[in-house]
Amino acid sequence: MTLSRILGVLMLGIFMSAALAEDPPTPIKTDDERMDAAIAEARSRIDEFLTVLKTNDKERYPKFAVKAAVTEGEHVEHLWLTDIKFVAGHFTGNVGNDPHMITKVKRGDEIKVAKNKISDWVYADAEKRAMVGRFTDKAMEKPVVDLGEHELLGLWLVKEVDAGKGAREQPGAAIAFTRNAVFMVQLGDKATRAKMADLAQIDTKAWPKQIDFSREDTLGYGAYNLDGDNLTLSIRNPGEQRPTSLKASPGGMVFQLVREGE
DSSP states (O other), rough: HHHHHHHHHHHHHHHHHHHHHOOOOOOOOOOHHHHHHHHHHHHHTTHHHHHHHHTTOTTTTEEEEEEEEEEETTEEEEEEEEEEETTEEEEEEEEEESSSHHHOOOOOOOEEGGGGOEEEEEEEEETTTTEEEEHHHHHOOOOOOOOOTTOEEEEEEEEEEEEESSSOOOEEEEEEOSSSSEEEEEEEEEEEEEEEEEEEEESSSSSEEEEEEEEEEEEEEEEEEETTEEEEEEOOTSSSSSSSOOOTTTEEEEEEEEEOOO
8 A cells, every 4th residue: 555545544534533523412302304314314225334344444444433322311312433343233332422411421432233223324435535424414514594585584572581490581682583593682772692593494384383593513493483573482402302382391492572663
């Protein structure tokens, strides 16, 4: 093997290890069609991954990893497993990134997962100088969208906010929606505005209507109802299920808002 090829293999392996280590865990409770489709594709193509793994060609394929779901109470996260082996229909590997909500495992711990239970896979191909797979990561990539003239455009004054412990007033607070982002606003002599998240999707045909937020490559899910100039907006924390109602509960916040000028 030439020196340039050796360096190429090493750099690709290092890049893949770093990418997986920095990759945020994927929440499973999403009701996200993109994520469901990504997991289904990874599972349907797992034999393709195994064929490459079994070549044991470490020069061309220096790194392999699979993603597995880890459950703890109500929380479920998908974590990358590296240094994997495949025996008797199961993968074993070491957790390659830091869990956000799960505490029973940490980076470096060994985990075992059945072939038909993986949620993603990836391998490095030195010949093509590429990483193959990472279906869920692609589904989580920050959408570049312009939602156009959606119905939430403008400034909404916060009447009340409830985080599951009772509604409370928020004098001087407002939420502003642009074509592609949402901002928290504090009104007054010197009004301030801070970006909360990018907007990824608004579905006005669902009930309740759906709204998705993208922040630091992580998707958060919400729901809302618009009644004239009154808006009820439920925003869930990353990793939580999309709300199926507009009632307040732990794990998110429900805002009662009125359009500015009303």
